[in-house]
Every structure is written in C-alpha cells, then in structure tokens.
Amino acid sequence: MEILIVEDESEIAQLIQLSLEKEGFSCRVGRDGVNALRMFQEQPPDLIILDLMIPGLDGLEVCARIRQKPGTKDPYILMLTAKGEEIDRVIGLSTGADDYMVKPFSPRELVARVRALLRRSLRQGGQHQVTRTQNFIVDVEQRTASRQLNSQEAETLDLTNLEFNLLSTFVSNPGRVWNRTQLIDKLWGDDFFGDERVVDTHVARLRKKIEPDPANPLFIKTVVGVGYKFEDSAVT
Incomplete structure (x- = not known):
C-alpha cells in the first residue's frame, strides 16, 4: 500500500513515516500543498495523511482539489491538525477527508486509523472480494x-x-x-x-x-x- 504523508514539520513527518514503514507500508513525504498535488498526480497513493496547516495551499484546498479530479485514483484522506475545535473537523470532513486526528497524536493510534481506512471497501463500492x-x-x-x-x-x-x-x-x-x-x-x-x-x-x-x-x-x-x-x- 502506498501512503503519501503531507507534513511540513520534519520531526512529525519522520515519526509518521517510521511508524508506517515499520508496519510494512510504502511512504513518500511532501512538505507543502503544491508539492503534494504534484506527487499525487505523478503517482496516486492509496491513502494520504494530510496536515491542515501546510505552506502554499493548505490542507483543505489540497483535499478539495484531489476530490475534484475526475478519473484519478480516489485515495482515502486522513487529515491532521493542531486545532481541536469542532468547526475545523466539520470543514475538513465536508471537504472530502475520510478521517480526522488532532495533534498531538499517538503513532499507534495513527497506524490503527490507517489500517481501518484501508480495510474499507467504500471506494470499490462493494464488499470484500x-x-x-x-x-x-x-x-x-x-x-x-x-x-x-x-x-x-x-x-x-x-x-x-x-x-x-x-x-x-x-x-x-x-x-x-x-x-x-x-x-x-x-x-x-x-x-x-x-x-x-x-x-x-x-x-x-x-x-x-x-x-x-x-x-x-x-x-x-x-x-x-x-x-x-x-x-x-x-x-x-
């Protein structure tokens, strides 16, 4: 499974990458919104871990643009943010995110959330095949x-x-x-x-x-x- 991590804080990005690669996932890291869209277009991942507050285009804009692209791979999107207000969560999910985590987070819980998303069959529109x-x-x-x-x-x-x-x-x-x-x-x-x-x-x-x-x-x-x-x- 291919995962794209979009996070501008190097330590957090590295923590996420190491936690996921330890579980057998293949990861790439993008540092800003423009770079994230370019990496998505070059090689669409199965799942994107997307920080809300990133340079250039923010996470909401990146999420919206990915969901608006017809004919491309439709990845799951797990959004990260340091904000905990409900309005941010609602906006993130309404833009097209599949799940939402607030920083600071447990790497163990993050891996569990990723696995839960990838177990879904919603994108395939059917049951376990x-x-x-x-x-x-x-x-x-x-x-x-x-x-x-x-x-x-x-x-x-x-x-x-x-x-x-x-x-x-x-x-x-x-x-x-x-x-x-x-x-x-x-x-x-x-x-x-x-x-x-x-x-x-x-x-x-x-x-x-x-x-x-x-x-x-x-x-x-x-x-x-x-x-x-x-x-x-x-x-x-």
Whole structure:
C-alpha cells in the first residue's frame, strides 16, 4: 500500500513515516500543498495523511482539489491538525477527508486509523472480494496475491501495485482476451500518456513473478495481433 504523508514539520513527518514503514507500508513525504498535488498526480497513493496547516495551499484546498479530479485514483484522506475545535473537523470532513486526528497524536493510534481506512471497501463500492482460480488467490481488499504450489501450500507473490492490479484484472476474467487499450483504460484510466507498448513491459514483469517458465507462459497467454488472455480454471 502506498501512503503519501503531507507534513511540513520534519520531526512529525519522520515519526509518521517510521511508524508506517515499520508496519510494512510504502511512504513518500511532501512538505507543502503544491508539492503534494504534484506527487499525487505523478503517482496516486492509496491513502494520504494530510496536515491542515501546510505552506502554499493548505490542507483543505489540497483535499478539495484531489476530490475534484475526475478519473484519478480516489485515495482515502486522513487529515491532521493542531486545532481541536469542532468547526475545523466539520470543514475538513465536508471537504472530502475520510478521517480526522488532532495533534498531538499517538503513532499507534495513527497506524490503527490507517489500517481501518484501508480495510474499507467504500471506494470499490462493494464488499470484500476474494477471487480464486485453480492456481491463484487474489484478495482485493487486503491487496494480497498468492499462487498455489500444491493442494496445501501457497506462495505469497511480491507484486508492485500495478502488477497486483494487472493480475487482479486477469484473474477476475479468466479466458477473456484483452487488447492493450482495454488494459490501459482498466489500469491507468484517463491519466495515461505514452506508448501503449508499456503494457507489454508490465506483462513481462508479471510473468517473471507468476510463471514457472516466463518464456513459455502457462497463465498469461499472448493472443497474436490482439493482446493477452489469462488461462486458469475459475473456482467458485
């Protein structure tokens, strides 16, 4: 899971980053509102920890602009502030924040709040989804994927966010043929700018992680002149 920390106080930013990375999260840090928006556009995170009082654009403006961007990844936003008045909390939540914490805060509670937000399925608009095929198990909510080695053992796959989304797309639609444009729409949406052949690169990387022999793939098959399809028996 990718988390963007937007906090101008170095000690607080470092404390948050160390606490989250200790729990296995991947973090980036922005120091002001303008930088935060740029980092969001470059690589949309799964969750943003956003301080209310930051230089440039304040946290409320950053939150509002992120929520107004159609077609982009819709991250959870946990807002931080040194103010404790209810009006600040109401304004923050009405702008689009999902949760709110007042400084000083417990790093332990912060991690718990982050985990609680990421467990929600509101952004996906559905319930906890686990997709199984004969050889793979993909948990969309927990963002974990594994490959069955035998009837009793499974290997956890170490995937990037994009590789996970690509595998999830394939596993959810076994037998379907996808062309590059369809995969780009599915994975990047309107944010994609570049050569559609980048899909081939990510497919090749995913094959190296899930195929016994990537040069002769069993699961992700190339459909010449069209694109790709995933072959594995679905499990109900």
